[in-house]
Amino acid sequence: MNEGELALVLRASDELEPIVATHAPLAVRALAHGERGVRMPATAQDLGLTEQAARARLLHCDHLTWPR
Template structure:
């Protein structure tokens, strides 16, 4: 069995909408700046609270998205892996992680 190089697989991943890429980049930049503020303890607390909010968003929609993707692509984990830009093994693990995240 030929295992595709991860770079090749990532090139097949679904493209995120440009506005979402921009928004995620802004969130990342803002969180990075919080690390550098004068009141470091407060910055760290804000970063951790922000991560908690992001985790809550994922926990709300991740399980259903994972189940739906698994249902639609049940015959081909390779298609799921390509859409996620990863290997089949990593895609399977990611789907399981998100599917059971809310339980």
Template sequence: MTVLKAADELEEIVARVGPTAARLLTRGEEETMPEIAEALGMTEKAARARPTHYEHLDS
């Protein structure tokens, strides 16, 4: 039960800050995306998909 509560709280945090983070990320996207992809340990293509995932949470 504790794990489910923690997961729910994490989802709420992501829903609250994810859209703002996505907007901030896309402002200077071209210069920073390679570094972001490297920091996340994923391809640049996968990193570019992240903002789209979080932007929809803002509705």
């Protein structure tokens, strides 16, 4: 990647970070409090991850915050 492409990646990251921090915890809580709670095999498959990696991702996303 050249410098312009790297700068574009950083710019996109700056724009996406507050969106992810705002909505990812809501998505995790919606999964956890859904009709059957988190069904880890299906969730892992949907995420394209192992169950262990999916659990780690859900824990990470559940604790994201963004200054308001």
